[in-house]
Amino acid sequence: xxxxxxxxxxxxxxxxxxxxxxxxxxxxxxxxxxxxxxxxxxxxxxxxxxxxxxxxxxxxxxxxxxxxxxxxxxxxxxxxxxxxxxxxxxxxxxxxxxxxxxxxxxxxxxxxxxxxxxxxxxxxxxxxxxxxxxxxxxxxxxxxxxxxxxxxxxxxxxx
Numbered sequence: 001x002x003x004x005x006x007x008x009x010x011x012x013x014x015x016x017x018x019x020x021x022x023x024x025x026x027x028x029x030x031x032x033x034x035x036x037x038x039x040x041x042x043x044x045x046x047x048x049x050x051x052x053x054x055x056x057x058x059x060x061x062x063x064x065x066x067x068x069x070x071x072x073x074x075x076x077x078x079x080x081x082x083x084x085x086x087x088x089x090x091x092x093x094x095x096x097x098x099x100x101x102x103x104x105x106x107x108x109x110x111x112x113x114x115x116x117x118x119x120x121x122x123x124x125x126x127x128x129x130x131x132x133x134x135x136x137x138x139x140x141x142x143x144x145x146x147x148x149x150x151x152x153x154x155x156x157x158x159x
Contacts, residue, residue: 037082037158045078050085052078062088073100076107079154086157099153106146112139 038046044053050072051063060081061071072088073096075081080103087095116136123129 045082047082047085048089050088052081052085054078075100075103077103077150080106080150083150083154083157102146102150102153106143106150109139109143109146113143 036047040046040051042053044051046052046065049065051065053061053063055061055071055074059074059076060078061074062081062085063069063071073081073084075084080099084096084099084103087093087099113136116132116139120129120132120136123132
């Protein structure tokens with residue numbers, strides 16, 4: 001009486017194939033909502049109505065697409081210029097000025113760090129060496145602090 005019968009196994013249904021065009025369109029729409037920054041081939045970036053473009057002296061300028069050659073400000077860091085363009089688009093002028101100040105303070109401490117590193121090896125007087133070393137440590141610390149603030153500001157703005 002033993003029959004070799006196999007237990008009942010239901011047939012597996014295959015998953016429906018996804019429509020790639022619909023997925024691409026939905027991904028494109030969600031990506032544009034999340035990251036409204038569009039990089040251009042020449043290295044510049046657009047954000048809504050603004051173009052962030054590198055100009056003379058490695059500075060980044062914010063231009064409005066409609067107005068043309070008049071810039072809204074110059075920045076040392078591209079990330080600061082992008083966040084400032086976002087503040088401009090929302091007409092937050094106080095926030096724009098804060099970002100501009102943060103950019104200039106970072107660049108000031110960063111350039112002081114470079115100058116101190118260059119001059120540290122040239123100093124022969126021990127007292128002058130200690131002063132330069134102290135100034136180097138302070139400016140490096142402050143540059144790192146502003147760099148972290150700028151990074152956090154960019155993440156909060158776009159991520």
